Amino acid sequence: MNAxxxxxxxxxxxxxxxxxxxxxxxYLTNKITKYSGIAGGRTRNLGEFIxxxxxxxxxEEAFKIFLKEKLSLEVLTELDIADFYYGAYLPxxxxxxxxxxxxxxxxxxxxxxxxxxxxxxxxSASSIRTRPYDGYGAVxxxxxxxxxxxxxxxxxxxxxxxSSEWFNRVIEVAEKIEKISCTVQGFVTYQQLTSNxxxxxxxxxxxxxxxxxxxxxxxxxxxWSGAVVGENYGYFxxxxxxxxxxxxxxKIRFEENQRIISHVPIPKTKSGIPSKKMGLPGEYARExxxxxxxxxxxxxxxxxxxxxxxxxxxxxxxxxxxQKL
Numbered sequence: 001m002n003a004x005x006x007x008x009x010x011x012x013x014x015x016x017x018x019x020x021x022x023x024x025x026x027y028l029t030n031k032i033t034k035y036s037g038i039a040g041g042r043t044r045n046l047g048e049f050i051x052x053x054x055x056x057x058x059x060e061e062a063f064k065i066f067l068k069e070k071l072s073l074e075v076l077t078e079l080d081i082a083d084f085y086y087g088a089y090l091p092x093x094x095x096x097x098x099x100x101x102x103x104x105x106x107x108x109x110x111x112x113x114x115x116x117x118x119x120x121x122x123x124s125a126s127s128i129r130t131r132p133y134d135g136y137g138a139v140x141x142x143x144x145x146x147x148x149x150x151x152x153x154x155x156x157x158x159x160x161x162x163s164s165e166w167f168n169r170v171i172e173v174a175e176k177i178e179k180i181s182c183t184v185q186g187f188v189t190y191q192q193l194t195s196n197x198x199x200x201x202x203x204x205x206x207x208x209x210x211x212x213x214x215x216x217x218x219x220x221x222x223x224w225s226g227a228v229v230g231e232n233y234g235y236f237x238x239x240x241x242x243x244x245x246x247x248x249x250x251k252i253r254f255e256e257n258q259r260i261i262s263h264v265p266i267p268k269t270k271s272g273i274p275s276k277k278m279g280l281p282g283e284y285a286r287e288x289x290x291x292x293x294x295x296x297x298x299x300x301x302x303x304x305x306x307x308x309x310x311x312x313x314x315x316x317x318x319x320x321x322x323q324k325l
Contacts, residue, residue: 007241009065010179011058015079016143019057021320022079023050028325031084047148054147059113059139060092062182066139067093070184071251076102082310082317085302088279089131089295094303095314096254102314104300106257108292111137114185114237120216121188121240125209125231128194130267131291134260135253136193138185138237142176149173186240187250190261193233206239264291 026032027049044052060077067073074097078085081094091108110133112121121138146169152158153170162170188207196207204217210233216226219236240246253260266285267275274285280294288294307314 007066007070007184009062009069009182009184011061011065011182013178013180015061016054016058016147016177016180018079018320019054019061020050021323022057023053025320025323025325026084029084031086055113055115055141055143056111058141058143058180058182059137060111062139062141062180063109063111063137063184064093066184067254071247071254073097073251073254075105075254076315079320080316081303081306082314083306084323085299085306086279087295087299087302089291090299091133092137093254094299096257103257104303106259106296107135107253108133108259109135109137109187111139114138114140119218119226119237120234121185121193121237122210122229122232122234123193125233128190128233130264132190132261132264135187135189135250136235137187138235138240140183140185142181142183144173144176146173147177150177185237186243187246188235188240188243189253192243193235206236206242208234208236210234259292259296261292265289266291266294 024046027046057077057079061079064075064077067075075093076095076097077092078090078094091105092111093105093109095102095104097103110123112123114121118140121136123136149170150173153162153167153174159167193207194209196205196209205219208217210216210229210231212231213228215228216234218224219239266280266289267278269275274280274282278285278291280291280298284294284298288297303314
């Protein structure tokens with residue numbers, strides 16, 4: 001068995017359903033913007049909205065399962081919280097369990113989903129510079145692209161018209177969704193991901209700064225060349241597993257629960273006023289000089305409010321489909 005396969009975890013169907021519920025709730029209540037610059041500046045429909053979120057959310061859930069099964073860490077993601085909270089710069093792992101209580105995350109991780117034959121973990125340079133995280137996880141998500149078949153088969157008017165070939169395909173998809181196979185490909189710190197920016201031209205190793213003009217490459221196969229990508233920081237996925245003691249170091253980071261990146265300036269307009277584009281309420285932007293500190297406070301205040309409203313309980317006990325609109 002190769003190293004990659006030792007970190008396979010399975011996301012249960014119930015989590016898949018709750019992701020559908022969460023994203024549908026966010027769509028119907030306008031909690032998250034439906035606008036898509038990628039789609040020509042138009043508003044996404046519900047199907048597009050779900051499809052754009054589901055793989056990333058599955059990656060987060062898989063990483064959570066990995067932390068519990070492999071590292072004995074119980075954590076919460078956005079999906080687990082008893083109510084919706086806001087923020088454009090927030091961690092994917094929201095809270096860490098300590099005995100019977102939860103500590104809010106100060107060690108912020110961004111979990112990235114990968115698919116099929118993807119060779120690189122890529123994080124856009126603009127994201128790294130304006131909203132950096134302490135670490136980045138990579139998870140390969142094996143959700144069938146035709147997962148919508150499962151939902152179509154729940155409509156009797158459609159199901160009764162299906163040929164045996166159609167129905168057999170539905171059964172295949174349903175089996176894969178019952179336990180969605182995901183592979184945790186590794187974890188890198190901010191420093192590991194950005195370590196090769198200054199000598200990117202001279203060295204083509206595991207970490208690489210893509211300047212927007214050079215193509216993807218394989219450090220072990222000089223004959224392979226991929227597409228030219230935009231300005232990104234990248235880490236070769238198969239080498240993430242080779243980082244010495246990365247699992248133990250990840251556990252220590254979560255147990256220490258401390259921020260490790262440096263100062264993150266709050267974006268300001270030419271007149272020196274905090275920019276509204278950062279999605280931060282004005283009082284936080286005025287009080288803090290550091291964007292990460294501001295969002296840390298914004299997140300914790302929201303989570304404390306949710307906990308108080310739910311009699312001290314932060315963890316969700318009902319389905320997102322039962323959330324009031």
